[in-house]
Amino acid sequence: MVRLGVTGGIGSGKSTLASMLAQRGAAWIDADQIAxxxxxxxxxxxxxxxxxxxxxxxxxxxxxxxxxxxxxxxxxxxxxxxxxxxxxxxxxxxTAEQAAAAAARGHRLAVFDIPLLAESGHWPARLDAVAVVDCTPETQLLRTMARSGLDRATVQGIMASQASRAQRRAVADIVVCNETQSLQELQAQADRIAAWFGL
Incomplete structure (x- = not known):
């Protein structure tokens, strides 16, 4: 089973990408949901x-x-x-228990949805590849404010506590642009990734 980490800053759309890969047959292991x-x-x-x-x-x-x-x-x-x-x-x-269960069920790809992957010292070594969902900080800010109701200063504080855009891109094997893309365009990128991993 291939282990693909999916990450991105708050508001980037990483969980949307992970869900699209799950719809193609990947096991979705959501670290945020577990937390x-x-x-x-x-x-x-x-x-x-x-x-x-x-x-x-x-x-x-x-x-x-x-x-x-x-x-x-x-x-x-x-x-x-x-x-x-x-x-x-x-x-x-x-996370380890869910991954073992996915492998036992015969999944070819496990998608690890990990918000703080770039910040972690241990995750990259546990994965076969990392996909980073990327957009500008201003886009992250506006999306997060719109969906959560948090004010600008609060969202900026959350973003400041996360890795920078450059730090996330530095750990990426795959960069998925999600700046002005429609859901259909993001789905097309997810479909290409799924195909690369045999789904």
Whole structure:
């Protein structure tokens, strides 16, 4: 089974590309979705988050208070490392389990949808290839504001915490342009990638 990492900055369209590849028969392993599940009510990370950060960062449903954590991380960067030390091993474990299950089902391609692939020191070595979905920072900003309702300063803060466009492109084996492309044009790029990997 070929292991393809798909990444891109916030608002780039990486998950859209990953979903298109899944529609062609790839196994879609979504690190972001796994991270949300372990920080959801009764998620595997909640007890450790409560112990490390206190009840103030657990919302009324028993999930991670994402807005509160975002504010804390921007004010105190060391808090990001503490949170990642809790969440990342759990995400890694579940990612490995999903990949093993996909291989057992006979998938020829597994797509690892990884937001912080370029920032990670370990992911590139675990993958056979990396596809980076690329667009300008301004496009990322406008798309993210439109879909999330976050203000410009908040989105800029998120983008500043991620790898730069140049850093992402530096780890790419495949660059997928998604600046002014329609969904049909992005689908055509996804179809070409799928064909390269035998789907």
């Amino acid at each position: 949300r599940s372990v920080t959801a009510p009764r998620g595997a990370a909640i007890a450790a988050i409560r112990q490390t950060f206190g009840d103030a960062l657990i919302d009324t449903h028993g999930a991670l208070d994402r807005a509160g954590m975002r504010a804390l991380v921007f004010a105190h960067p060391a808090a990001r490392q503490q949170l990642e030390a809790i969440v990342h091993p759990l995400v890694g474990q579940q």
